[in-house]
Amino acid sequence: MSGNWGRNLRLSIFGESHGAGIGMVIDGLPAGLPVDEGQIATEMARRAPGKDPAATARKEADKVRLLSGVYNGKTTGTPICGLIENTNTRGEDYGNIQTLARPGHADYTGFVRYGGFNDIRGGGHFSGRLTAPLVFAGALARAFLAREGVEAAAHILSIEDVRERPFRAEDLTGNKLKKLREMSFPVLEEREEAMRQRIRQAKEEQDSVGGVIECAAVGCPAGWGSPFFDSVESRAASLLFSVPAVKGVEFGAGFEIAAMRGSAANDALCLEKGQVRTKTNRNGGINGGITNGMPIIVRAAVKPTPSIARPQQTIDYRALEPAEIQVQGRHDPCIVLRAVPVIEAALLLALTECALEIKK
Numbered sequence: 001m002s003g004n005w006g007r008n009l010r011l012s013i014f015g016e017s018h019g020a021g022i023g024m025v026i027d028g029l030p031a032g033l034p035v036d037e038g039q040i041a042t043e044m045a046r047r048a049p050g051k052d053p054a055a056t057a058r059k060e061a062d063k064v065r066l067l068s069g070v071y072n073g074k075t076t077g078t079p080i081c082g083l084i085e086n087t088n089t090r091g092e093d094y095g096n097i098q099t100l101a102r103p104g105h106a107d108y109t110g111f112v113r114y115g116g117f118n119d120i121r122g123g124g125h126f127s128g129r130l131t132a133p134l135v136f137a138g139a140l141a142r143a144f145l146a147r148e149g150v151e152a153a154a155h156i157l158s159i160e161d162v163r164e165r166p167f168r169a170e171d172l173t174g175n176k177l178k179k180l181r182e183m184s185f186p187v188l189e190e191r192e193e194a195m196r197q198r199i200r201q202a203k204e205e206q207d208s209v210g211g212v213i214e215c216a217a218v219g220c221p222a223g224w225g226s227p228f229f230d231s232v233e234s235r236a237a238s239l240l241f242s243v244p245a246v247k248g249v250e251f252g253a254g255f256e257i258a259a260m261r262g263s264a265a266n267d268a269l270c271l272e273k274g275q276v277r278t279k280t281n282r283n284g285g286i287n288g289g290i291t292n293g294m295p296i297i298v299r300a301a302v303k304p305t306p307s308i309a310r311p312q313q314t315i316d317y318r319a320l321e322p323a324e325i326q327v328q329g330r331h332d333p334c335i336v337l338r339a340v341p342v343i344e345a346a347l348l349l350a351l352t353e354c355a356l357e358i359k360k
């Protein structure tokens, strides 16, 4: 059952891009957690389309209707259902993909997997729109983790070949991460214009670009997570790879750690004001699948938007004939900016799953 995730925090996602609505059922959060609908709306607005020229022209309010599990502004402890109605659908944009598979998208695989019964309008259940419920659930996870002293935020590390610096120790305070979350285009350096330029250029050329998002969580105590299948990395990666268009995930020094010597890759343990810390953080705050008290650092590679306007070679998957496709409709030339709060949500939800395991 691909729509369900988690053991302690149980998520169930539903909906299609151009159906009546999309949403999430969240079970496992404790009773009495304050639910700030304004805060949820702020998070949803960070992901919503139509707010930035670098993103899609489709405008959606993305208002979450809380159907259950919240009473007098607090969680009841029973399943929480958040529904987001689809208000701006243009099914006709997808007329020419009835049988032509968009390269890089899930039209062909979805057709095979569901025997042709899947709702193809706007990508159906495979649409990036399904990340809205993740952001909703992430907002609740954020509220839960705030009580534990955890803060998480992400920045755009690269767009195409424009790259800025990764997080440094001085960026990793709760207050600085909070400020990052308030930025409309979250970057650590002055690379916004160069990144936007790449996005504009790709759009002009009827093409798209991808990029890397780096996310940090601070304030996690040592001892969250378990070895093997329930490691912090396994749980976070499973949610991060659930995000459409994420094709790579790495923690700490990531793939670069493979080229290091042990003496460089090892994070020397030390004591700071009686607290166990490490001098460096090449392991991204995780050893043996368990948090070590240092910031959790994760990066996600987001591919270029598959739906591009320029002609591409494909097949008609019903007739099994070669074809050419020119994708119509309102597609982001780059989905990295809109994916930032989604990546944060994925990490927050994975950490909530780990925290709830300890509290059992």
Ligand SMILES: Cc1cc2nc3c(=O)[nH]c(=O)nc-3n(C[C@H](O)[C@H](O)[C@H](O)COP(=O)(O)O)c2cc1C
Binding pocket: 056, 104, 105, 106, 123, 126, 127, 128, 129, 131, 243, 244, 245, 246, 303, 305, 306, 307, 330, 331, 332, 335, 338, 339, 342
């Ligand atoms: C926030 C967000 C928005 C997206 N918007 C689009 C879009 O406008 N057009 C498109 O073709 N793909 C978009 N995608 C990506 C597709 O949903 C994704 O590439 C597709 O489902 C295939 O899955 P895969 O790339 O993980 O293999 C978006 C993804 C995210 C996270």
